[in-house]
Amino acid sequence: MEGRIITDTTDFFSIDHGDTIQIGEKSYRVTGHERELRFGMEEPKFWVKKAVDIDTGEKKIIKLSFLETFETHFGNAKVTCFRNPEKEAKVLELVDGHPYFMQGEAFKDKKGNIIRILDIVHGRNFLQYMHYLDVDYNVFFSKLLPDILKKIVKAFEAIRFLHHREFRHGDIRNDHLIVEKDTGNYVWIDFDYDYQTRENPFGLDVFGMGNILINAVGKGFHTIEVIRNDPVTYGNVQRDLNREDFSILDRVRFINLRKLFPEIPKPLNDILMHFSIGSNVYYESAEEIIEDLNRCLYTVY
Amino acid sequence: MQNSILVSFNDSVSSRAALNFLGRLALCREDCRITLLHIFIRSSASEELMGKKFTEQEPARLMTVLEEAKKKLVEFGFNSKNVEIEMAMGPHATVSEGIIDHCRRQRYDVVVIGRKRMSRAEEFVLGDVSVKLLRVLEGVPILVVKTD
Numbered sequence: 429m430e431g432r433i434i435t436d437t438t439d440f441f442s443i444d445h446g447d448t449i450q451i452g453e454k455s456y457r458v459t460g461h462e463r464e465l466r467f468g469m470e471e472p473k474f475w476v477k478k479a480v481d482i483d484t485g486e487k488k489i490i491k492l493s494f495l496e497t498f499e500t501h502f503g504n505a506k507v508t509c510f511r512n513p514e515k516e517a518k519v520l521e522l523v524d525g526h527p528y529f530m531q532g533e534a535f536k537d538k539k540g541n542i543i544r545i546l547d548i549v550h551g552r553n554f555l556q557y558m559h560y561l562d563v564d565y566n567v568f569f570s571k572l573l574p575d576i577l578k579k580i581v582k583a584f585e586a587i588r589f590l591h592h593r594e595f596r597h598g599d600i601r602n603d604h605l606i607v608e609k610d611t612g613n614y615v616w617i618d619f620d621y622d623y624q625t626r627e628n629p630f631g632l633d634v635f636g637m638g639n640i641l642i643n644a645v646g647k648g649f650h651t652i653e654v655i656r657n658d659p660v661t662y663g664n665v666q667r668d669l670n671r672e673d674f675s676i677l678d679r680v681r682f683i684n685l686r687k688l689f690p691e692i693p694k695p696l697n698d699i700l701m702h703f704s705i706g707s708n709v710y711y712e713s714a715e716e717i718i719e720d721l722n723r724c725l726y727t728v729y
Numbered sequence: 730m731q732n733s734i735l736v737s738f739n740d741s742v743s744s745r746a747a748l749n750f751l752g753r754l755a756l757c758r759e760d761c762r763i764t765l766l767h768i769f770i771r772s773s774a775s776e777e778l779m780g781k782k783f784t785e786q787e788p789a790r791l792m793t794v795l796e797e798a799k800k801k802l803v804e805f806g807f808n809s810k811n812v813e814i815e816m817a818m819g820p821h822a823t824v825s826e827g828i829i830d831h832c833r834r835q836r837y838d839v840v841v842i843g844r845k846r847m848s849r850a851e852e853f854v855l856g857d858v859s860v861k862l863l864r865v866l867e868g869v870p871i872l873v874v875k876t877d
Contacts, residue, residue: 503850594822626770627823628856635854676853710853 431457436539440475440492448482449490451535451543455482456490487548489532491516491620493541502677507632508624512598513542516620519595520544528586530606530617549617551609554640555602558648568647569691574729576644581721583614584637588714590619591630598622600636602643634711635677638703641717642675642683645692645700650682662688672706679705695724731811732756734763735837737828737858740794743843747874748798751841752805762811763802764837765795768827771820791816825861832869841872 431446433455443449447458462476475494480487496511517534524531532546552560561568583605587597597604598621606615625631643649655662655669665687673684682688683704686697699720702711711717736751738744751763769787795814803809821827832840844859852860859873 502854504848505851505854507854625855627825627858627861628854629822631854631856677850705849712856 435537437492437537437541437543438539440477440494443477443492449477449479449543451537451545454545456480456488456545457482458490459487462489489546489548491544491546493543502632502635503679505677509598510622510624511620512622513544513620515595515598515622516544517542519590519619520546522590522593522595523586526586526589527611527613528583528615529619530615544620549606549608549615551607551615553603554605554607554614555643557607558602558643561647565647565689566691569689573645574725577721577725577729579612579614580640580644581718581725583616583640584714584718584721586616587633587637588718591633591714595619596622596630596633597636598633600633600640602640605640628712630713634713634717635703637714637717638700638711641721642681642685642700642703645696646682646685646688650685650688651680652682653680655682655688670706672704674705675703676705676707676710677703693724693728695720695728699724731760731762732838733836734761735828735832735840736763736765736798737824737840737842738765738767738795738798739824740791741843741845743845743874743876744798745843746876747841747843747872748801750872750874752802758806759808759811761807762813763807764813764815764835765798765802766815766817766828766831767791767795768817768821768824768831769819770824770827771822788816788818823856823858823861825856825858825865828858828862829866832866837869839870839872840866841874843874843876846875846877 431448434443434447434449437443437449443458445458445460449456449458456479458477458479460478461472461474462478463470464473475492477490479490493513494511498509499506500509520532520534523529530546530549532544534542534544537543561572563572590597597616597619599618604616604618606617608615623632656666668687673682673687675681675683683700685700686692686694699717701707702709736747799812799814802812817827817831819827819830821830828840840862842859842862847857862871
């Protein structure tokens with residue numbers, strides 16, 4: 429069946445494989461929907477289409493306007509979150525040509541819906557990247573981690589670039605950071621979320637940055653269940669666990685990684701511990717984490 | 730000599746608790762000059778998008794709240810002429826930034842602020858005005874009135 433020509437994207441659910449989205453002079457053939465892993469299941473994101481530029485044959489991601497507001501809980505802190513296409517359009521304009529952000533352009537369809545035409549960032553996301561590193565921790569620590577941390581600093585500097593211009597990434601997660609295949613750069617994707625944490629405007633971005641560091645330094649995440657149920661890997665560590673060793677916002681995520689891997693230097697572990705229940709001092713800005721990380725890289729490696 | 734007191738005020742239980750605490754303090758009321766200050770913070774693009782109508786109505790609603798607070802201070806015995814209301818509409822990213830900026834422009838003998846009990850997770854994610862003031866504000870005593 430011949431696909432339709434779409435100039436009004438309001439009903440994004442109905443836009444499907446074979447349809448052509450027309451924006452001004454440009455046409456994009458839809459080839460499918462993007463998917464997101466949730467609770468171990470892949471769910472289609474109907475407002476995010478896979479497409480091909482009909483003129484050039486180049487593969488693109490097309491994000492259509494989907495406005496949603498919801499409340500989410502981090503520990504017992506309640507935060508209002510928004511999906512904001514306008515913000516992502518502004519950020520795309522701001523980071524045009526920046527090597528550490530996904531690239532693309534924003535347009536409006538005939539009904540004023542904001543459409544973002546995005547270049548695909550090729551590579552594994554940081555969660556997968558760490559998961560598939562098949563080396564012992566001591567080899568990882570001495571041979572790979574220094575370079576990973578230097579690249580993380582670059583990615584964090586990119587977040588600082590946004591914060592200084594009063595934008596948040598909005599959804600900093602390990603799977604929203606792509607290890608770009610061609611350059612090796614760590615590239616941020618997906619910045620259409622925003623949130624309201626008034627006295628700490630960048631609080632959730634900072635928390636997300638902490639999770640990236642914890643994943644990196646720990647060569648993956650370590651939870652209380654895994655530590656308890658895998659004595660071969662974790663030995664007697666479970667006898668030495670305290671409440672204060674775990675994440676302030678995710679009570680099962682182990683933060684005090686030096687207990688698992690004694691080779692982790694104290695200054696590096698101290699950075700992680702800012703995100704633990706035991707901490708009395710929290711990071712409030714990308715700047716503070718970058719400063720501590722750079723100091724640590726300079727003195728340790 | 731008059732004592733100059735800055736009360737950071739919003740429409741909250743903790744602000745009212747701070748006001749009540751101030752009212753019960755053994756002060757020479759005639760010698761106190763009180764500023765009831767409300768800081769409006771700059772909305773992000775998203776907040777403007779989601780709550781434009783609400784944002785537009787806020788100044789008028791807050792003025793009523795501040796006038797009620799002033800009445801309460803007068804009931805406590807403070808001189809109406811010595812109680813000022815100020816709404817800072819400046820481009821402040823956070824309330825603490827607004828108070829700090831205000832204190833740099835005008836001298837106060839004490840800053841009074843209410844603080845709702847927060848969990849560590851709430852403090853981490855949402856931030857805490859009183860903690861930031863304690864950290865950053867130099868040369869001014871800060872009175873934090875804690876509530877549940």
